[in-house]
Amino acid sequence: MKNRSVLALGLLVFAFAFNSCGKKDPPKTVGVVGLFSLSGNGSSLGNNSKAAAELATDDVNQYFNAKNISYNLKLTVNDTKLDGELAKQYFADAKINGARFLIGPQSSAELAALKPLIDDAQLLVISQSSTAGSLAIPKDAIFRFCPPDKIEGAAIAASIYAKGVKGLVTVARDDAGNKGLQNATGAAFTVKGGQTAAITPYPATGANYATVIGAIKAQVNTFTSLYGTANVGVYLASFDDGVELFKLAAADAALSNVKWYGGDGMVLSKAFLSDPVVADFAIKTGFFAPSLGLPVATESLWKPVAARIKAKTGIDPDAFALAAYDAVLGCCLHAGKNQRVNS
Numbered sequence: 498m499k500n501r502s503v504l505a506l507g508l509l510v511f512a513f514a515f516n517s518c519g520k521k522d523p524p525k526t527v528g529v530v531g532l533f534s535l536s537g538n539g540s541s542l543g544n545n546s547k548a549a550a551e552l553a554t555d556d557v558n559q560y561f562n563a564k565n566i567s568y569n570l571k572l573t574v575n576d577t578k579l580d581g582e583l584a585k586q587y588f589a590d591a592k593i594n595g596a597r598f599l600i601g602p603q604s605s606a607e608l609a610a611l612k613p614l615i616d617d618a619q620l621l622v623i624s625q626s627s628t629a630g631s632l633a634i635p636k637d638a639i640f641r642f643c644p645p646d647k648i649e650g651a652a653i654a655a656s657i658y659a660k661g662v663k664g665l666v667t668v669a670r671d672d673a674g675n676k677g678l679q680n681a682t683g684a685a686f687t688v689k690g691g692q693t694a695a696i697t698p699y700p701a702t703g704a705n706y707a708t709v710i711g712a713i714k715a716q717v718n719t720f721t722s723l724y725g726t727a728n729v730g731v732y733l734a735s736f737d738d739g740v741e742l743f744k745l746a747a748a749d750a751a752l753s754n755v756k757w758y759g760g761d762g763m764v765l766s767k768a769f770l771s772d773p774v775v776a777d778f779a780i781k782t783g784f785f786a787p788s789l790g791l792p793v794a795t796e797s798l799w800k801p802v803a804a805r806i807k808a809k810t811g812i813d814p815d816a817f818a819l820a821a822y823d824a825v826l827g828c829c830l831h832a833g834k835n836q837r838v839n840s
Contacts, residue, residue: 523567524561524567524568524569525567525568525569526568526569526570526571527568527569527570527571527597527598528571528573528591528594528595528596528597528598529550529554529570529571529572529573529596529597529598529599529600529825530572530573530574530575530587530591530596530598530599530600531546531547531550531572531573531574531575531599531600531601531821532574532575532577532584532587532588532599532600532601532602532603532607533546533547533550533574533575533576533577533600533601533602533603533821534576534577534578534579534602534603534604535547535574535576535578536576536578537578537579537737538578538579538736538737538738539579539603539604539736539737539762540737540767541737541765541766541767541768541812542603542626542765542766542815542817542818543576543603544810544812545806545810545812545814545815545818545821546600546601546603546625546626546817546818546821547574547821548805548806548809548810548814548818549802549806549814549818549819549821549822549825550572550574550600550821550822550824550825551572551574551809552802552805552806552809552822553821553822553823553824553825553826554570554571554572554825557570557825557826558570570825572825573591573594573596575587575590577601577602577603577607579602579603579604579606579607579701579736580607581606581607581609581610581611582610584601584602584607584610584611585610585611585614588611588614588615588618588620589614591620592614592618592620596620597620597621598620598621598622598623599620599621599622599623600623600624600625600821600824600825601622601623601624601625601821602624602627603624603625603626603627603817604626604627604672604673604674604736604762605627605628605629605631605632605672605673605674605677606672606673606674606701608622608624608627608629608632608639608673609629609631609632609673612632612634612637612639615637615638615639616637616638618638620638621638621640622638622639622640623639623640623641623642623824623827624639624640624641624642625641625642625643625817625818625820625821625824626642626643626761626817626820627641627643627674628641628643628644628645628646628649628674628677628678628761629645629646629673629674629677630645630646630647630677630681631673631677632673633645640827642817642820642823642824643789643816643817643820644789645677646674646677646678646680646681647681647685649678649681649682649760649761649787650677650678650680650681650682650683650684650685651681651685652787653682653685653732653758653760653786653787654681654682654683654685654686654688654689654691655685655689656758656785656787657682657686657691657730657732657756657758658686658689658690658691660730660756661727661728662691662728662729662730662756663691663692663720663723663724663728663729664691664692664693664694664719664720664721664723664724664728664729664730665682665683665686665691665692665693665694665720665729665730665731665732666693666694666696666713666716666717666720666729666730666731666732667679667682667683667693667694667695667696667731667732667733667734668695668696668698668699668709668712668713668731668732668733668734668742669696669698669699669733669734669735669760670698670699670701670734670735670736670738670739671698671699671700671701672701674734674762675698675734675735675736675760675762676698676734678734678760678761679695679698679732679734679760680695682732682734682760683695683732686732692720692723694716694719694720696709696712696713696716697712701738704738704741706741706742706745707745709742710742710745710746710749710752713731713742713746713752714749714751714752717729717731717751717752717755718751721751721755726754726755729755729756730755730756730757730758731746731752731755731756731757731758732757732758732759732760733757733758733759733760733763734759734760734762735759735760735762735763736762736763736766737763737766737768737769739759739763739769740768740769740772740775743769743772743774743775743778743779744772744774744775744778746778747774747775747777747778753778753781753782755782756782756783756785757778757779757782757783757784757785758784758785758786759784759785759786760786760787761786761787761788761789761817763786764786764787764788764815765788765812765813765814765815767812788815788816788817789815789816789817789820790816791803791815791816791819799819802819802822803819806818806819806822
């Protein structure tokens with residue numbers, strides 16, 4: 498990942514320098530807007546993404562200054578709280594204010610809400626963490642920096658099946674990204690030879706978690722009678738709201754004795770790590786959830802950036818957060834090429 502960023506930054510400097518040689522004009526501002534969840538659901542990734550984008554902006558502006566390049570990035574970050582309506586509002590503001598690029602939003606549900614607006618705007622959008630396969634639409638202005646749900650679903654399903662699970666109960670938060678993961682994981686697990694029971698996705702707001710837990714338990718009991726406790730698992734695709742299900746499940750013996758798995762939206766979440774009941778439940782059930790990997794071969798390139806992000810937020814960043822850093826560099830490279838062509 499970061500090796501591409503270093504190359505991109507080098508090309509970026511060349512592109513802007515080509516267009517700026519001999520000019521003494523005041524710096525031209527290039528507007529970049531970040532749409533991240535900074536409070537509530539998804540805030541661990543959101544705050545890390547904000548820090549990453551800020552660091553990338555600082556790094557680019559320092560390069561510009563050192564090379565006497567007459568451009569300046571201006572980053573504006575908005576807190577969407579994973580709310581599609583808020584994302585639409587901030588998108589409209591970005592367009593009015595003349596922003597050229599938008600980093601985010603984090604969730605596929607927000608990105609789906611923005612899709613009609615993006616199609617009508619002259620704005621490049623890069624989401625660092627959207628996974629919904631339903632948004633893989635050719636030739637639009639949306640770019641994404643992580644694999645789609647079908648790839649993640651196939652990977653986690655293979656891991657679950659390899660652990661000896663024969664019956665898998667799947668449940669998801671009712672949004673495009675998590676439902677996509679639930680469907681992809683269940684389908685891949687069935688292809689492997691396992692049996693899947695899909696629980697109806699619970700609402701993003703106002704969910705009755707006790708009802709959801711009741712539905713999960715009923716299916717777990719059915720699978721336990723068929724395969725035995727050791728061969729039953731539960732797959733949950735959610736964001737921070739998954740802690741509510743974990744709290745209820747922790748008080749139930751049947752649910753505490755089967756294996757639990759999850760989607761990428763739960764990885765490194767402070768909501769799961771900071772609650773003792775939830776953390777103990779995760780340990781007891783061997784909770785496992787995948788995230789996009791970072792290559793060991795290029796650790797010397799991305800690890801310093803990861804350390805700088807953690808110094809700002811106190812949270813270990815994952816590949817999605819580092820993708821926000823790359824996205825800022827990518828936007829600038831795109832702007833530099835356009836300025837070079839249009840000048």
